[in-house]
Amino acid sequence: MHQNFIANYKESISSLPKNDFKVFEKKALELFYFQSKYNPVYNEYIEKLNINSLEISSIYDIPFLPIRFFKSHNVQIEGVKTSQIFTSSGTTDQTQRSKHAISDLHFYEKSSQFIFEEIYKEYGKLSDFQIFALLPSYLERDGSSLIYMVDYFLKNAQANSNYFLYDYEKLKNELEKATLINPTKPILLLGVTFALLDFADFLNENYPNYSLPKTKQFEKNTIKNEIIVMETGGMKGRKKEMVREEVHQVLKNAFGVSAIDSEYGMTELLSQGYALKNIEEENTEIWFQTPSYLKVIIRDTNDPFDLKNIEYLDNNKNNSEIQSGAINVIDLANVESCAFIETQDLGKINQKGEFQVLGRFDYSDVRGCNLLVL
Numbered sequence: 034m035h036q037n038f039i040a041n042y043k044e045s046i047s048s049l050p051k052n053d054f055k056v057f058e059k060k061a062l063e064l065f066y067f068q069s070k071y072n073p074v075y076n077e078y079i080e081k082l083n084i085n086s087l088e089i090s091s092i093y094d095i096p097f098l099p100i101r102f103f104k105s106h107n108v109q110i111e112g113v114k115t116s117q118i119f120t121s122s123g124t125t126d127q128t129q130r131s132k133h134a135i136s137d138l139h140f141y142e143k144s145s146q147f148i149f150e151e152i153y154k155e156y157g158k159l160s161d162f163q164i165f166a167l168l169p170s171y172l173e174r175d176g177s178s179l180i181y182m183v184d185y186f187l188k189n190a191q192a193n194s195n196y197f198l199y200d201y202e203k204l205k206n207e208l209e210k211a212t213l214i215n216p217t218k219p220i221l222l223l224g225v226t227f228a229l230l231d232f233a234d235f236l237n238e239n240y241p242n243y244s245l246p247k248t249k250q251f252e253k254n255t256i257k258n259e260i261i262v263m264e265t266g267g268m269k270g271r272k273k274e275m276v277r278e279e280v281h282q283v284l285k286n287a288f289g290v291s292a293i294d295s296e297y298g299m300t301e302l303l304s305q306g307y308a309l310k311n312i313e314e315e316n317t318e319i320w321f322q323t324p325s326y327l328k329v330i331i332r333d334t335n336d337p338f339d340l341k342n343i344e345y346l347d348n349n350k351n352n353s354e355i356q357s358g359a360i361n362v363i364d365l366a367n368v369e370s371c372a373f374i375e376t377q378d379l380g381k382i383n384q385k386g387e388f389q390v391l392g393r394f395d396y397s398d399v400r401g402c403n404l405l406v407l
Contacts, residue, residue, distance in 0.1 A: 035112055038067055039368050043140055046365045047147055049325040052386065054343070057328060058092045061363055064372050065095050067110075074098070074106045075371050093340050097332075097361045097375035103131040103301050110369045120176035121300040131300045133178070136369050141178075141303050142185045144366050148324045149186070152307045155257075156219040156250070159186060163211045164194040165204060167224030167232060168265070178300055179265060183223065191218055201235040208260065212246040219250055220260045223296070226280055229264055233287030244289025256291050263294040263307075277319060297321045297390065301374055303366040306388070320387035326365035329380070329388040331358040337375055343386075357381040360388070 042064065050056055068075050069086035079086055079096055089095055102108055109115070113136045121131040135141060146159050156162070166183050187194045193211055197204045211220050222245075224232070236243045247258040262284060266277075275283075281293040297306035306321035323329070333339035341356045360378040367374075382388045 035071065035110065039110075039113075042067075042368055043137075043366075046326040047144075049365075051325045057325075060326075060365060061092050061095065061372070062089070064365060064368065065089060068371055068373075071110045071112075072108065072371055073111055074102060074108050075373075078102070092343070092363075095363075095373055097337070097373045098371045099337075099375045100131070100301055100377060103133060104129060107132070107134055108301075108370050109134045109136075113369050117181070118176060119178040119181070119300045122170065122174065122177065133300050133370060135303075138181070140366075140368075141181070144303055144324075145182045145185065145305060146189070148305055149307070151324060152309070152322050153219075153261075156261075159189050161191070161218055162186075162194070163191040163215060163218050163220045165208060165211075165220070165222050166194075166196045167198075167204070167222070167228040168196065169198050169228055170225055179298060182298075182305075191215060199231075201232050202239075204232065205236070205240075209246050212248055212260075216249040218248065220248055221263060222260055223263045223265065226264045226266055229262070229284055230280070233284055236287050243287075259290045259292075260288070261294055262288055262290055263296055265296045265298070281319075295319060295321070299376075301367075301370075302327070302362060302364045304364045318389065320383060320385075320389055322387055328363045328386060329382050330361040330363065331356040331380070331382055332361050332375070334359050334379070355381055355383050357391075359394070360390070 046060065049060060066086065066089075069079055069089075070076065075098055076086075078098055082096055084096055098108070115134040115136055116138050117135045119133045119135060150159055164183075164186055166187065168180060168183065183196075187196070193207070193214070195207075197207075208220065208222065211218075222229075245260045245262075247255065247260070249258060251257045264280065264284070277295070284293050285291065292309075295308040297308070298304075304324055304327040306323045306327070308319045308321045328343065330343050331341040333341075337359075340361065341358065358379070358381070360376045360380045362374045362376055364372050364374070366372075377394045378390050379392050379394065380388050380390045
């Protein structure tokens, strides 16, 4: 019974319409009823709140599991097998790391690819990309969901895609070579923030006024021909913390590019968000886009059960309000764990359902991808 529901549900979510409140609410409630019954940790949490899950009929009434439970419990549907455990970074104390038991790695791979290709569809398929990854801190530990995803991306991208550690001269040369050998293929330089800043320092010291080479994919748009530079956030204690805007300005100056993209992900989520700065608009704020099966809900910072309305999900609603507060996430890809997570991030959402991360609660640990603090 478990496996039939899980398989059918996974197959159904990729075809969800982008902005349809009723459809999303129906799928969210469907998964809530399943997880509240068959996830022992979530079930116990709901019981402690004296909530009868069968009486939940609105997305606003669904209880969100505090993210700290992923540190102390195995948040997983009973009876499913574990293929791999993803663990968070950010602390040397292993007991304080979040753990996410993954049973279906193939689904994680395909979901990550689906999201990337959906958001970057203007550039082509994953197989068209030349990917250069600067993720030294992640490569030096086990259990990173980001490394697993990037491993999969590298294997399915162009043949010259690879990891780079600290040989920045080689990275510079390979980027230049890529624009010559495959000039019509997009290039993605993906890196943890401190490593991108180290690369920027290297270029500033050794190649003043340098600009990364451009591709020739787009005939009439030189900006889109720029190498896509994407930071995954988080300084991981290696450099002084900086706000995202400050980091992006340093990187833009060093690389000679018009914009820096961002990736948002965390151990507890199987889905990702991507921020593509629109340099053609005067408003250059960085908003994360998500797949149709991941939605952010803003909650009150003092009352975790006070949720802001999410009518931005409905195309028929004309709501230009920007809501700020603490971030709750509904990730329908978390079929075998818990899809309803109360994070420790602070942020805001706009009328399109795009969100920003503004920082974290003071008492939460330094962790996760893309938490450049204020």
